[in-house]
Each structure stands twice: as structure tokens, then as C-alpha cells.
Amino acid sequence: MAFSAHSQTVSTDVVLFTIRDDRLMVLLVRRPREPFGGYWALPGGLVHEQEDLDDCAARVLQAKAAVSGIYLEQLYSFGRPGRDPxxxxxxxxxxxxxxxxxxxxxxxxxxxxRCWAPVDQLPALAFDHNEIVPLAHQRLAAKLEYSTIALQFMGERFTLSELQTVYEVILGESLDKRNFRRRLQGLRCIEETGEWFRGGSHRPARLYRVRQPGRVDIIK
Amino acid sequence: MAFSAHSQTVSTDVVLFTIRDDRLMVLLVRRPREPFGGYWALPGGLVHEQEDLDDCAARVLQAKAAVSGIYLEQLYSFGRPGRDPxxxxxxxxxxxxxxxxxxxxxxxxxxxxRCWAPVDQLPALAFDHNEIVPLAHQRLAAKLEYSTIALQFMGERFTLSELQTVYEVILGESLDKRNFRRRLQGLRCIEETGEWFRGGSHRPARLYRVRQPGRVDIIK
Known part of the structure; x- marks a missing residue:
């Protein structure tokens, strides 16, 4: 290395969100050793010599959550001296x-x-990870306004009520049904499947899917 | 260092925007030596051992543009192996x-x-810097929609026409005057000074300023 006087260590940490029981949750892993031994932390790992940053984050997801090919986006870099003892x-x-x-x-x-914690009830996390989750939540909530990012949480077919619940869970507030549906139409990102969901005592509800060609046209 | 097997070098590079002659410009500095000797590049520097990332970016601005205390925000981290030979x-x-x-x-x-280049007429820059400037421009343009970031380009007092020109220069398109003024009112970020600008053959125009307490209440 030509810069040995300035060498640093670089890691990636990933905030993996899912929605369970109508709550926005993040994946935490237990640290097996010091520093912060026994604490919960975000899944993470050191960047390898010949590895791109995105690839490192994808590798962490594969290793800690056995998942690949999901929505993954860089958030922010944290580098306060002393954040790792x-x-x-x-x-x-x-x-x-x-x-x-x-x-x-x-x-x-x-x-x-390994556990899932609601974003609004995090335990004390290792390092500065308690600063990272709220920033990720904020970015996600902001993206609801102008992108189709919420569709990442949907199954193959879903009702508009289910999609509205995802918005409400992320934003932490109730939305007006009519305004919500008008806003969705503006994004032109979903289409009717022609099928109906019939369940419980409710009226049948139309089933929707992500508009062709599927997940590829997500507006980032 | 406990991680010597994984040491990397970390730098910051800064896209400094200004508006000159109704064009959005970025500051470039000439590289005095290899690699990319003689090429234009973004001002940048290596992160010191005990230096926070924000502080490094501020130091670069001070060293290369003799300026401090201006709007400065982290953009994105680039780490493709091979981006620096x-x-x-x-x-x-x-x-x-x-x-x-x-x-x-x-x-x-x-x-x-040292030179200022229009964002839409950049020369071939060193490293991957030609990827960085468009991303910064895109972030800036997106922020116009929901923040008061454009006020960072204004002097102490300005007319609404001058502010509209800033928006148009960043977005690269003309805006409808009435819609623009309605949108501004929604942001509630400026106020009348009670003074008028009288110049040339135009009608006098009201002068505005950033609403109290000034630059502190910028919505990021």
C-alpha cells in the first residue's frame, strides 16, 4: 500500500427491515465477543481487500440472514474516532x-x-448502532413520498388495504384512505390482477400486483 | 491496529457548487502528480487517524477553497476496487x-x-470523479422539492426572480412563476425585508431575506 501512514479499517453494517405483526422490525445479531460482548448489534462485516462496498453488504446479508437479491441501498458512512474501542x-x-x-x-x-426488534423499541446496541437505525428509518419514510419502495414489503398479490397498512406502519400514523389511493394512482406502479380477496366478514377486495416488468422498474 | 489484515485507505472528496453567470459550477483542482497527473479532480484529501469524516471534508474545503461554515453534507461512499491505481x-x-x-x-x-466547470460540461476527471458530480447534482435537485437548500446560494437580500433563477439553473428547466411562488409560500422560509429593488427598466421588486433565525432553520 502506498498510504500505510493513513490506513483505516472499513466495515459495512446493514439495517435489514421487515414488517411483522404490523410493526417495522430490524434484524439484530448477538455479539459473541468483546468489545460489546453479549450486546445486540446490526449485522456487519469488514470490507475485503478486493471487494466492492455493495458486495460486502450483500455478503453480510447472505451470511447473517441467508437472503440475497433483495432491495439494498447505501445509507451513510459513520467514522467518528473512538466509535470502535x-x-x-x-x-x-x-x-x-x-x-x-x-x-x-x-x-x-x-x-x-439473532432477534427482530421493533424500530421504536430498540435495546442498547453495540457501537453507534443506535444512531444508525433511526437514520435508516427516516430515509425509508422519506422515500415513501416519491418512490415505490413500499412495494418491496408486499407479496406477489395484495390488497390496497394491505399496502396502506405498510405505509402506516413505516410512517407511524394513520392515513386517509381516499388520499392514499389517489397518491398511489399517481405513482402508476401497481395494476389489478383481476382477482379478488374474500376473507372474514369484509367485502371482497381487489388484488393488485406490481406493474410489469415487476420489481425492475422500482423508482429509487 | 487490531485489524491490520483489513486496512484500507479512506479519503473524502468534495463537490463544491456555486452559481456563476446563471450556471451551476463545481470547483476542480489540477492534480500535480501521478496518478492522473495534470488531470482535473474534485478537491479531496486523506482522512487523518483522529479525524471525523465531516471534519476532513471541512478541512479540504478550507485548504482548497479557503472557505468554512458553508452548507456541507455527506453524499455517498465510493469504493470500487481499482478506482485508485x-x-x-x-x-x-x-x-x-x-x-x-x-x-x-x-x-x-x-x-x-484551479477552475470552475459547469456541471453539464465537465472535462475528463481523475479517478471516478465523473460519476460523483452527477450524483451530487441529482441530490441537490431532489432537495429543492422539499427543503430550503436553494437559499444557501442567495445573498442577504434577494428578489423572488433571483431565487427562481437559482431553482431553474439547478433543475435545468424553466418554472412557472405563479406555481413557483405558491410553492415557496408553502415552505415558509423567507420573509419580506420591507425594501425594494429598483434597477434597469423593470418594475421595482420586493426584497426578501431568509426568515429568522436565519440559516439555522434550514430544513435538511
Whole structure:
């Protein structure tokens, strides 16, 4: 290296969101050793010598959540000196989104070394990870306004009520049904399947899907 | 260092925007040596051992543009292996905004080792810097929609026509005067000074200023 006087350590940490029981949750993993041994933390890892940052984040998701091919976007880089007691570590953070059915039963099940925490009830996390989750939540909420990012949480077919619930869970507030539907039409991102959902005592509801060609036309 | 097997080099590069002659310009500096010797590049520098990322970007601005205290925000981190032929360098990029009168005559004057280039007419830049400027421009344009960021380009007092020109220069398109003024009122970020600008053959125009307490209440 030509810059040995300036070498740093770089990691990525990933905020993986899902929605379970109408709550926005993030994946946490238990740190097996010091520093912050026994604390919950965001899944993360050191960037390898010949690895792109995005690839590192994808590798972390694969290793810690056994998932790939989901929405993944760089969030922000944190580099306060002293954030890691072992030495200078700069972390490039990402956030990722997936519906629970993409994550698999094993990953969704809480255990001693992996759990899902509601964004508004986080435990004390390792390092500066308690600063990272709110920033990711804020970015996600802001994107609802002008993008189709919420569709990342939907299954293949869904009702407009289900989609509205996703918005409400992320924003933490109730939305007016008529305004919500008008806004969705403006985004032109979903289409009717021609099928109906009939369940319980409610009136049948139209089923929608992401407009062709599917997830590719997500507006970032 | 506990992580010597994973050490990287981290830099910051700053896209400093100003508006000159109704064009959105970025500051470029000439690289004095290899790699990319003689090429134009964004001002940048290596992050010091005990330096926060924001502080490094501020130091770069002070060193290369003799300016401090202006709007400065982290943009994105670039870390493709091979982006620097000397070895692995991850750069945390920032963008900054200032009106020309904050920058001083010396800095505004083009020379052999420093120049201002219009964002839509960039020369071939060193490293991956040609990817960074459009991303910064895109972020800035997106922020016009929901923030008061454009006020960073204004002097102490300005007319609504001058402010509209700033929007048009950044967006690269003409705006409807009435819609523009309605949108501004929604942001509630400026107020009348009670003074008028009288110049040329135009009708006198009201002068505005940023609403109290000034630049502090900028919506990021």
C-alpha cells in the first residue's frame, strides 16, 4: 500500500427491515465477543481487500440472514474516532428491505444470537448502532413520498388495504384512505390482477400486483 | 491496529457548487502528480487517524477553497476496487454549497491549478470523479422539492426572480412563476425585508431575506 501512514479499517453494517405483526422490525445479531460482548448489534462485516462496498453488504446479508437479491441501498458512512474501542473503523452503512416470506422461517425465528426488534423499541446496541437505525428509518419514510419502495414489503398479490397498512406502519400514523389511493394512482406502479380477496366478514377486495416488468422498474 | 489484515485507505472528496453567470459550477483542482497527473479532480484529501469524516471534508474545503461554515453534507461512499491505481482507496464524498460572494475573488478566479466547470460540461476527471458530480447534482435537485437548500446560494437580500433563477439553473428547466411562488409560500422560509429593488427598466421588486433565525432553520 502506498498510504500505510493513513490506513483505516472499513466495515459495512446493514439495517435489514421487515414488517411483522404490523410493526417495522430490524434484524439484530448477538455479539459473541468483546468489545460489546453479549450486546445486540446490526449485522456487519469488514470490507475485503478486493471487494466492492455493495458486495460486502450483500455478503453480510447472505451470511447473517441467508437472503440475497433483495432491495439494498447505501445509507451513510459513520467514522467518528473512538466509535470502535479497538481502533479506527469507518463503517459504510446500508439498509435493506424484505417481506417476511422472503426471509424464511429460520431467520424469522428469534433465538439467543439473532432477534427482530421493533424500530421504536430498540435495546442498547453495540457501537453507534443506535444512531444508525433511526437514520435508516427516516430515509425509508422519506422515500415513501416519491418512490415505490413500499412495494418491496408486499407479496406477489395484495390488497390496497394491505399496502396502506405498510405505509402506516413505516410512517407511524394513520392515513386517509381516499388520499392514499389517489397518491398511489399517481405513482402508476401497481395494476389489478383481476382477482379478488374474500376473507372474514369484509367485502371482497381487489388484488393488485406490481406493474410489469415487476420489481425492475422500482423508482429509487 | 487490531485489524491490520483489513486496512484500507479512506479519503473524502468534495463537490463544491456555486452559481456563476446563471450556471451551476463545481470547483476542480489540477492534480500535480501521478496518478492522473495534470488531470482535473474534485478537491479531496486523506482522512487523518483522529479525524471525523465531516471534519476532513471541512478541512479540504478550507485548504482548497479557503472557505468554512458553508452548507456541507455527506453524499455517498465510493469504493470500487481499482478506482485508485495505487491501491485500495475508499472515498466518502460530500457536497457543499456557497454563493460566489462567500468564496472570495481569488478562489473564484480560474488559474492553472484551479477552475470552475459547469456541471453539464465537465472535462475528463481523475479517478471516478465523473460519476460523483452527477450524483451530487441529482441530490441537490431532489432537495429543492422539499427543503430550503436553494437559499444557501442567495445573498442577504434577494428578489423572488433571483431565487427562481437559482431553482431553474439547478433543475435545468424553466418554472412557472405563479406555481413557483405558491410553492415557496408553502415552505415558509423567507420573509419580506420591507425594501425594494429598483434597477434597469423593470418594475421595482420586493426584497426578501431568509426568515429568522436565519440559516439555522434550514430544513435538511
Amino acid at each position: 479497538r481502533g479506527r473503523v469507518i463503517t459504510v452503512t446500508y439498509y435493506a428491505l424484505a417481506p417476511t416470506n422472503r426471509l424464511g422461517e429460520t431467520v424469522m425465528k428469534d433465538s439467543d444470537d | 495505487r491501491g485500495r482507496v475508499i472515498t466518502v464524498t460530500y457536497y457543499a454549497l456557497a454563493p460566489t460572494n462567500r468564496l472570495g475573488e481569488t478562489v473564484m478566479k480560474d488559474s492553472d491549478d
